[in-house]
Amino acid sequence: MADRIGDPTVVADNVHLTYRVHGASSGKGSATSAFSRLVTRKKAAGVTEVHAVRGVSFVARRGEAIGLIGRNGSGKSTLLRCIAGLLPPTGGKIYTDGQPSLLGVNAAMMNDLTGERNIVLGCLAMGMTKQQVAEHYDEIAAFSGMDNYNGKDFTRLPMRTYSSGMAARLRFSIAAAKSHDVLMIDEALATGDRDFQLRSEARIRELRKEAGTVFLVSHGMKSIRDTCERVIWLDAGKIKMDGPTEEVVAAYEKGV
Numbered sequence: 678m679a680d681r682i683g684d685p686t687v688v689a690d691n692v693h694l695t696y697r698v699h700g701a702s703s704g705k706g707s708a709t710s711a712f713s714r715l716v717t718r719k720k721a722a723g724v725t726e727v728h729a730v731r732g733v734s735f736v737a738r739r740g741e742a743i744g745l746i747g748r749n750g751s752g753k754s755t756l757l758r759c760i761a762g763l764l765p766p767t768g769g770k771i772y773t774d775g776q777p778s779l780l781g782v783n784a785a786m787m788n789d790l791t792g793e794r795n796i797v798l799g800c801l802a803m804g805m806t807k808q809q810v811a812e813h814y815d816e817i818a819a820f821s822g823m824d825n826y827n828g829k830d831f832t833r834l835p836m837r838t839y840s841s842g843m844a845a846r847l848r849f850s851i852a853a854a855k856s857h858d859v860l861m862i863d864e865a866l867a868t869g870d871r872d873f874q875l876r877s878e879a880r881i882r883e884l885r886k887e888a889g890t891v892f893l894v895s896h897g898m899k900s901i902r903d904t905c906e907r908v909i910w911l912d913a914g915k916i917k918m919d920g921p922t923e924e925v926v927a928a929y930e931k932g933v
């Protein structure tokens with residue numbers, strides 16, 4: 678069956694995620710906390726729970742770019758990790774059509790390997806064949822701009838010589854080389870400079886036309902406005918508002 682714009686890609690049904698933090702506040706390793714336990718005769722704490730996502734429901738469709746906004750710690754990254762299948766929800770259900778790909782600022786890159794090797798490995802990890810990697814290599818290097826950055830070919834240098842913004846650009850360029858059913862981007866655009874932001878926003882629009890769904894987590898309202906027509910505002914793990922970008926962003930800006 679052909680995938681069509683408007684078909685659901687992600688259905689979240691009353692999703693909850695509670696982190697269980699073991700040994701929280703026991704501070705086992707620290708001499709001060711051991712001393713304080715001796716003095717107060719209190720036992721080390723057991724398990725602390727952090728209820729990060731609290732009953733989130735929505736339907737995302739093909740062709741949509743959805744911005745996820747909210748204060749620090751409101752549960753945006755946790756929700757994306759649930760959708761990506763990295764964290765099983767502790768309550769509720771998530772249904773996805775296709776394999777969601779999460780592109781986070783912390784996505785694994787091999788620091789001691791060159792940008793070139795990371796492009797190859799990243800493409801293979803996304804399921805490309807060697808032949809497809811060879812076809813896409815130049816386009817990825819050029820999109821990232823790392824093949825000629827301040828007059829230097831950074832693809833030949835190890836990733837540890839990259840700034841965090843340069844690494845984020847390379848990560849985005851690798852992920853964007855492939856069509857995705859569901860592509861989730863966690864703050865990747867915020868780290869690029871204006872030129873790169875424009876290029877990646879254009880690429881996101883293309884991905885949407887290829888009938889994918891894009892989720893973008895950002896604190897930058899400009900990226901959200903330029904890229905998304907729908908925004909979900911998370912507050913303390915719950916959806917505070919879900920609707921057209923202008924309405925939600927205006928309410929968010931008023932409330933913050």
Ligand SMILES: Nc1ncnc2c1ncn2[C@@H]1O[C@H](COP(=O)(O)OP(=O)(O)OP(=O)(O)O)[C@@H](O)[C@H]1O
Binds near residue numbers: 697698728748754756
């Ligand atoms: N690995 C973890 N273990 C325990 N608690 C966590 C973990 N990761 C996140 N949390 C907690 O879950 C809550 C939601 O965090 P999350 O990272 O999802 O928020 P966020 O909206 O993405 O924040 P930010 O805008 O700062 O990136 C916070 O209270 C945070 O302290």
